[in-house]
Amino acid sequence: MRVVFMGTPDIAATCLKRIIADGFEVAGVYTQPDRPKNRGMKLSFSPVKEVAIANEIPVFQPENFREEETVETLKALNPDVIAVVAYGRILPQKVLDIPHLGCINIHASILPAYRGSAPYQWAVLDGCEKTGVSAQYMAQKMDAGDIIDVAQTAIGENETAGELLDRLAVLGAKLLSDVLKKVMCGEAVAVPQNEADVTFAPMLDKSMCPIDFTKTAQQVHNQVRGLHPWPVATMELQGKRFKVHQTVIVDGSGKPGEILGLTKTGLVIACGSGAVEIRSLQAEGGKRMNAPDYFRGHPLEA
Numbered sequence: 293m294r295v296v297f298m299g300t301p302d303i304a305a306t307c308l309k310r311i312i313a314d315g316f317e318v319a320g321v322y323t324q325p326d327r328p329k330n331r332g333m334k335l336s337f338s339p340v341k342e343v344a345i346a347n348e349i350p351v352f353q354p355e356n357f358r359e360e361e362t363v364e365t366l367k368a369l370n371p372d373v374i375a376v377v378a379y380g381r382i383l384p385q386k387v388l389d390i391p392h393l394g395c396i397n398i399h400a401s402i403l404p405a406y407r408g409s410a411p412y413q414w415a416v417l418d419g420c421e422k423t424g425v426s427a428q429y430m431a432q433k434m435d436a437g438d439i440i441d442v443a444q445t446a447i448g449e450n451e452t453a454g455e456l457l458d459r460l461a462v463l464g465a466k467l468l469s470d471v472l473k474k475v476m477c478g479e480a481v482a483v484p485q486n487e488a489d490v491t492f493a494p495m496l497d498k499s500m501c502p503i504d505f506t507k508t509a510q511q512v513h514n515q516v517r518g519l520h521p522w523p524v525a526t527m528e529l530q531g532k533r534f535k536v537h538q539t540v541i542v543d544g545s546g547k548p549g550e551i552l553g554l555t556k557t558g559l560v561i562a563c564g565s566g567a568v569e570i571r572s573l574q575a576e577g578g579k580r581m582n583a584p585d586y587f588r589g590h591p592l593e594a
Contacts, residue, residue, distance in 0.1 A: 293476045296371035296391070297340075298322040303461040304377040305339035307398060310465035311375065316472060318349050319369045324380050325353045357387050366390060373475060375468060376430060385432050393475050395430040398464045400457070401493065402426060402442055404485040407435035408493035412460055413453040415493075417518030419510060422446050423456070425464040427471040429482055438482035440474070443467045450513075450540060452520040501526040505549040509541045509566030516568075530593055537580055538572035551592065558583045 295316050297308050300323050312318060321344035329336035337345070344351045354362045367390055374395040376383070388395050401411035403426040408414075415423040424444035428437040443463045447456060474480040496519065503512055503525050516525045516539045524535045529551075544552045544560055544567030552560040558569040574580040575590075 293317065293372045293393070293472070294319045294370055295472065296320050296322065296366065296369050296374045297344075297377075298374060298379040298381075298383075299340045299377040300324045300338045300380050301378050302339045303400065303457060303464060304379070305343045306461035307375070307377045307465040307468050308340055308343050310469050311472060312343075312347055312349075314469045316469075318344075318347075319371060320350045320352055320366075322352045322354070322366075322379065325355060356381065357384055363387065363390075373472065375472065377464065377468065382434065383430065388430055388432065396440070396468070396471060396475065397428050397430045397435075397437065398468050399426045399428060399435055400460050400464065402444060403428060403435060403439055404487070404490040406491055406493040409495045411493040412456050413493070413496055413518050416447060416451070416453045416456060417514055419514045420447055423460070425460055425467050427467050428485075436485060438484050440471050440480050440482050441467060450517070450538075452517045452538075454521040496523055498523045503527045503536065505561060506564040509563040509568050512563050512568050513539050513541050533576045535574040535576075535580075536570055536572075537574060539568045539570050542567050542569045554584065554587055554592065556584060559587065 293316065295311065295318050297318055299308060321340060323338045323340040326335040326337055328334065341351050352365065357363055363386055366387065371391045373393045374391045376395060376397045383395065399411065401415065402424045406414055412423060422444055424442055426442045427440045429440065431437040445459060445463060471480065500519060501523050503515060505512065516536050519525045520537060527534050527536055542560055544562055546552055546562030548562055548564050550562040552562055552567055555569065558571040560567055560569045570583050572580060573583055573586060
């Protein structure tokens with residue numbers, strides 16, 4: 293079975309590595325164009341492109357599929373299946389129609405919940421106890437295709453979105469490989485999504501970063517976890533702006549935003565209900581530090 297793989301970030305690279313290791317014939321890889329990165333603004337390869345080059349697989353990086361020549365190039369690869377994982381491009385119907393066994397997408401949620409671009413982050417932000425990855429046949433409507441299979445996992449009470457993504461990548465890689473085997477053998481069974489259960493996961497942005505300590509300790513903790521590693525929750529403290537990288541929920545009460553104490557492990561701040569202990573933070577222009585270490589060098593005002 294000839295597979296064309298489409299993806300860009302680390303989760304996609306993990307999935308690509310798995311299907312290569314499991315012996316699938318990957319005829320070509322599509323990934324987003326190289327982008328300038330870091331201070332030097334040098335062009336950087338996507339994680340998927342790096343995997344493809346290492347395995348001597350042809351790489352294609354079109355901006356879109358509007359040009360007929362781009363579509364014809366894809367057709368010439370003669371894919372039985374197109375596998376898509378976080379490609380970052382919406383595929384038009386003329387692309388979805390190319391592989392005779394369909395286009396299969398791995399999405400980082402238990403569909404139909406959290407359709408959209410930030411599914412696992414919103415699962416953490418909303419305080420969900422579990423999430424997972426779904427394998428679906430792609431449809432023109434985003435993340436709305438029939439479900440082939442789902443793999444679920446619990447979300448740790450202190451797990452960040454980034455940490456969760458690392459686990460979902462491994463889970464998704466196995467799911468993709470298993471589903472491709474079913475498709476190859478004609479054993480894949482797909483079930484339509486229940487539209488009544490659909491929820492959405494819109495893109496994150498920096499307007500979500502400031503912490504509102506009038507919210508409950510659980511909500512503040514979920515915000516810190518869900519926005520990590522990007523765009524990262526922030527707070528103002530004694531005239532300085534900090535990124536907040538890690539919190540835990542602790543006992544305590546007081547006026548929302550009130551500093552309740554500095555312990556051996558962190559800075560305790562009261563919330564609308566309960567309190568959080570900030571374990572790791574980063575002053576503007578500084579580096580990430582454990583909170584007790586930072587405040588030893590920058591004592592709190594009385």
